[in-house]
Amino acid sequence: MSKKPKSMMRRIHGMMFKLPLMITCEQFEDFILAYLEDDLPKRQKMLFEIHLKMCRECREYLEAYRTSIELAKDAFTPDDANLPDEVPEDLVKAVLAARDT
Numbered sequence: 001m002s003k004k005p006k007s008m009m010r011r012i013h014g015m016m017f018k019l020p021l022m023i024t025c026e027q028f029e030d031f032i033l034a035y036l037e038d039d040l041p042k043r044q045k046m047l048f049e050i051h052l053k054m055c056r057e058c059r060e061y062l063e064a065y066r067t068s069i070e071l072a073k074d075a076f077t078p079d080d081a082n083l084p085d086e087v088p089e090d091l092v093k094a095v096l097a098a099r100d101t
């Protein structure tokens, strides 16, 4: 007699309690850049995406972050040579403002 295989739900349930699948919003922020550069290790990426699904604030934050980066890119291209070392203050403000909403 072979044991009945565990259902997917049960396996996921077990995993949830064995692994720390939850990351905090602060950790989420730490991962954002690596995520956008597709530079996250598989496991972190999974954690990031789980958090993304569960946390509306971080979804909105990621969206605003992405938009800011796109705007910044538009502002700097095509003359990449002129890219300043310092982040323009307006951009910082825009990102911070997006976070507060």
Ligand SMILES: [Zn+2]
Pocket: 024, 025, 028, 051, 055, 056, 057, 058
């Ligand atoms: Zn969050």
